[in-house]
Amino acid sequence: MSLLSGKGYFMWKAINCNAGRPQEIAAAAYAADLGHVLIKIADGVLGYNQSVNVPAIVEALQAYGIEVWGWQYIYGQSPSVEAQVAIREILRTGVTGFVVNAEREFKAPGMATAAIAYMSALRSGVSDLPIALSTYRFPSLHPQFPYAAFLARCNLAMPQVYWLYSHDPVQQLTRSLAEYRRLTSLPIIPTGAAWKQNGWQSTPADCNAFLQAAQSAGLPAANFWSWDASQNLPTWDAIAAYDWPPEPAPLPPSPPEPEPEPVPVPVPPIVIPEEDMNIEQIKALQEEFPEAAIIININFSAEVSVPEPEPAPDPEPEPEPTPQPPAPSAYLVRVTADPRANARFTKANNAVGLPIMQIYPSDSSLTSQRIQFTVGDLLPVDPKGLRADGGEDYFKLTGKRGRDGETLYIRDDDCIKTW
Numbered sequence: 001m002s003l004l005s006g007k008g009y010f011m012w013k014a015i016n017c018n019a020g021r022p023q024e025i026a027a028a029a030y031a032a033d034l035g036h037v038l039i040k041i042a043d044g045v046l047g048y049n050q051s052v053n054v055p056a057i058v059e060a061l062q063a064y065g066i067e068v069w070g071w072q073y074i075y076g077q078s079p080s081v082e083a084q085v086a087i088r089e090i091l092r093t094g095v096t097g098f099v100v101n102a103e104r105e106f107k108a109p110g111m112a113t114a115a116i117a118y119m120s121a122l123r124s125g126v127s128d129l130p131i132a133l134s135t136y137r138f139p140s141l142h143p144q145f146p147y148a149a150f151l152a153r154c155n156l157a158m159p160q161v162y163w164l165y166s167h168d169p170v171q172q173l174t175r176s177l178a179e180y181r182r183l184t185s186l187p188i189i190p191t192g193a194a195w196k197q198n199g200w201q202s203t204p205a206d207c208n209a210f211l212q213a214a215q216s217a218g219l220p221a222a223n224f225w226s227w228d229a230s231q232n233l234p235t236w237d238a239i240a241a242y243d244w245p246p247e248p249a250p251l252p253p254s255p256p257e258p259e260p261e262p263v264p265v266p267v268p269p270i271v272i273p274e275e276d277m278n279i280e281q282i283k284a285l286q287e288e289f290p291e292a293a294i295i296i297n298i299n300f301s302a303e304v305s306v307p308e309p310e311p312a313p314d315p316e317p318e319p320e321p322t323p324q325p326p327a328p329s330a331y332l333v334r335v336t337a338d339p340r341a342n343a344r345f346t347k348a349n350n351a352v353g354l355p356i357m358q359i360y361p362s363d364s365s366l367t368s369q370r371i372q373f374t375v376g377d378l379l380p381v382d383p384k385g386l387r388a389d390g391g392e393d394y395f396k397l398t399g400k401r402g403r404d405g406e407t408l409y410i411r412d413d414d415c416i417k418t419w
Contacts, residue, residue: 010224012174013050020053025059026063031369035247042072071098091205098132133156133416137176160225177217191224194224195231211244337375337414344389345408346358371402379400
């Protein structure tokens, strides 16, 4: 079972991710072609990221079709309370999955009991929610950790494949997968390293190799730690550019076709010649065949002349139908700009009333944060076009809006008309 696919990020301190602004976070995730985001919503017995509007972030990401899960670091000293805090924050924020982050505290003697208590309480409170375990990459190096106690009530395993102070992500992922597959048959979604620490820094080549190895291994998805640590590093653009689009959500099964209503078979009429007409016989036939019509065949000996009907006047000729323009959705443009075209919007008008166009969300934003269109995309537009400040022409998009409902445009030079 896995509702996650493609590329994703753990989000630790949301205030450090695009200043915690929901629409900017959603636009950045969409531009990076992310399939999922994992937001920290609890730490032990406390809620987390309370300084930002996590439900609004979740809603904004989901509006772009991005899966959003929550996560919690647990300590095991009050397992039932930690589980209740997790359940409360899951319901409050609207996340659709949950990651349990358990590490060194659970290597102490007797902590398997705390792990079982926490997982039992959590699962009873969110029985249908997918749950993953995020912990050490190599179980063989941490035999004291109660893997089985956690994984027995999980749907996914998320090993932390952090190649800290080295640059061998493929070798580490290969070993991690081999060790986890000896532990469990659950789907595995590894988490890679995308940050810098004490002079060491994960590189774009590291992240590309990690993603390629995860894809080649047939894994449904891969994550990185973390959004807040990576978004100002070269690793962010490398991960955004890597082609691993999320799988579309499966469509619900079609309802069964209704059984056709039986078509009644018409009963043929009973024809009686006039010379054989008998009241008693007719009554007997009516009783035996109540649904049949009884027709008396009368033979008229006299010829009856029926006048020919007057010919009807010729009808007025119907006017030729006026050709109708195709529906607005039929007006499509194909994106031709390389590498990508930016969405624009009208910021203001100049002195002669022509609109001034600006890149959306802003000209000063990082490229990865802008709404952009991939070469070859077909976009529905209004065919009228718009002449803007500077003499450039634009088409208004009819299938996409800005984060606050702004009307978006694509420059004529960035596309070709298809009509």
